[in-house]
Amino acid sequence: MAAIKAHGSLISTATNRVLVILYEKELEFEFVSVDMSTGEHKKDHFLSLNPFGQVPAFEDGDLKLFESRAITKYVAYEYASKGTQLIHQDSKKMAITLVWMEVEAQQYDPVASKLVWELGIKPMLGMVTDKAIVEENEAKLAKVLDVYENRLAHSKYLGGDCFTLADLHHLPTLQYLLGTQSQKLFDSRPHVSAWVADITARPAWLKVQALRKKH
Amino acid sequence: MTIKIYGVPISTCTARATACLYEKEVDFELVPINFFGGEHKQPAFLSKNPFGQIPALEDGDLTLFESRAITAYVAEKFKETGTDLIRHNNLKEAALVEVWIQVESQSFDPAITPIVLEYVLAPMKGKTADKAVIDANLVKLEKVLDVYESRLSSTKYLAGDFYSLADLHHYPYTHYFMTTPWASLVNDRPHVKAWWEDISSRPAYKKMTEAIASC
Numbered sequence: 001m002a003a004i005k006a007h008g009s010l011i012s013t014a015t016n017r018v019l020v021i022l023y024e025k026e027l028e029f030e031f032v033s034v035d036m037s038t039g040e041h042k043k044d045h046f047l048s049l050n051p052f053g054q055v056p057a058f059e060d061g062d063l064k065l066f067e068s069r070a071i072t073k074y075v076a077y078e079y080a081s082k083g084t085q086l087i088h089q090d091s092k093k094m095a096i097t098l099v100w101m102e103v104e105a106q107q108y109d110p111v112a113s114k115l116v117w118e119l120g121i122k123p124m125l126g127m128v129t130d131k132a133i134v135e136e137n138e139a140k141l142a143k144v145l146d147v148y149e150n151r152l153a154h155s156k157y158l159g160g161d162c163f164t165l166a167d168l169h170h171l172p173t174l175q176y177l178l179g180t181q182s183q184k185l186f187d188s189r190p191h192v193s194a195w196v197a198d199i200t201a202r203p204a205w206l207k208v209q210a211l212r213k214k215h
Numbered sequence: 216m217t218i219k220i221y222g223v224p225i226s227t228c229t230a231r232a233t234a235c236l237y238e239k240e241v242d243f244e245l246v247p248i249n250f251f252g253g254e255h256k257q258p259a260f261l262s263k264n265p266f267g268q269i270p271a272l273e274d275g276d277l278t279l280f281e282s283r284a285i286t287a288y289v290a291e292k293f294k295e296t297g298t299d300l301i302r303h304n305n306l307k308e309a310a311l312v313e314v315w316i317q318v319e320s321q322s323f324d325p326a327i328t329p330i331v332l333e334y335v336l337a338p339m340k341g342k343t344a345d346k347a348v349i350d351a352n353l354v355k356l357e358k359v360l361d362v363y364e365s366r367l368s369s370t371k372y373l374a375g376d377f378y379s380l381a382d383l384h385h386y387p388y389t390h391y392f393m394t395t396p397w398a399s400l401v402n403d404r405p406h407v408k409a410w411w412e413d414i415s416s417r418p419a420y421k422k423m424t425e426a427i428a429s430c
Contacts, residue, residue: 051362052322063307067317074310092277095288102281105320107266147265 004029007049008056009036010212011124013116013172014068015056019211020171021072023204025083031211069105072165084204086165097159100151100166104158107147111140112173120176134181142185145192152191157199167199174200175209218243220285221263222270223250224426227331227387228282229270233426234386235286237419238300239293245426283320283384290380300380308375315373315381318359323385326355331391353397360400360407367406372414382414386423390415 006022006029008015022029034040034055042053049057050066057064058071060078065071076086088094114137118129151158159166174196177183186196199205218236220243222229229245236243248254248269256267263271264280272279272288279285290300302308329352333344366373373381389411393401402408414420 051365052318052359063310065310065314067314067321069321070310070313070317073313074306077309078306091288091291094291095277095279095284098284098287099279099281102284103266106281106283110325150265 002030005059007032016172017068023207025079100158104169116176119180149189219273221246225430230387231282232270232285234423237422311374312379319384327388364404
């Protein structure tokens with residue numbers, strides 16, 4: 001039985017954020033599927049793993065964690081010597097990486113997640129997309145991506161010269177949006193477009209896609 | 216060379232950064248930004264934070280933005296002195312600090328911010344507070360605080376029986392929230408109330424509020 005367990009749903013962006021880092025770090029793990037359609041994530045067993053009743057939850061031996069970006073940070077540091085290096089030992093470089101990790105969490109994700117919900121998940125659930133919300137959030141995302149375009153014109157990846165957590169955290173929402181009308185926002189910005197093509201082609205991310213297709 | 220923080224004391228996010236510097240007893244210079252005059256949207260400031268938001272930090276040739284990246288940098292750089300805000304010698308405790316930092320960022324902040332902004336900021340701009348926004352977010356905040364109440368009945372602070380950055384990040388918005396008619400959301404939950412009274416009695420919190428009051 002693997003010491004590392006990732007509990008979640010394969011359609012959940014936050015769950016995918018955890019899965020991709022486990023593949024990047026080449027770690028053995030067990031994926032435990034949580035059936036959200038039956039409200040499993042709101043039942044006592046799951047609440048003991050995440051009191052907010054949200055996926056994912058994570059176990060490494062007797063350590064229990066939740067919040068995908070806390071899980072990825074833990075994995076990146078605990079398993080620093082394995083697989084892809086996703087953090088910096090140099091404190092200044094790491095500080096800059098942390099800035100762009102916060103940018104993803106505070107500037108990009110609140111907007112991108114709304115578009116993922118409207119354009120990606122609602123159609124899957126047979127619900128109607130709210131066009132006003134899409135329009136409002138595409139306008140906001142455009143402004144965020146203008147800053148990204150400028151950043152990526154001077155830096156190969158968001159945190160610096162190397163792929164780090166700052167880039168990895170974007171993958172799940174990016175993947176959803178690439179299949180939608182919002183893809184144009186990424187395609188029309190050359191440096192953003194190149195960065196998206198680069199990070200979504202990473203073998204670890206392709207493994208997450210393969211896992212989704214299997215289930 | 217002294218650390219510089221660009222911002223204004225009444226800004227919640229500036230206050231988050233300065234509270235951390237006060238807690239670590241690190242000298243810094245607050246460089247005022249003419250916020251109401253739009254200085255944060257001018258090229259000189261945009262070169263420090265391309266998103267045009269305060270605060271920004273300068274430490275020698277290093278420039279950072281996003282208040283939680285700033286606090287993470289300060290907590291890490293000065294980890295060997297003063298209060299250990301990140302539990303750097305204990306990976307398990309450090310991971311739990313990260314979990315509750317994410318909880319504040321992803322669950323607490325999105326619920327409390329709109330309430331504070333409507334109640335405090337709208338009148339400043341000559342507008343009436345939007346009751347629908349406030350009501351909707353009070354519902355969300357109550358659910359979050361229910362989880363906090365449960366958590367704080369088994370640990371003294373959020374990440375464990377130790378004060379950490381996860382608690383500190385709650386300072387600025389809760390400070391303003393406790394001046395609203397809905398402070399009962401905190402006061403009616405005995406463990407949340409005790410936690411808030413404890414962490415708001417720390418010298419760093421008092422320094423932060425004195426700076427806000429002096430504006």
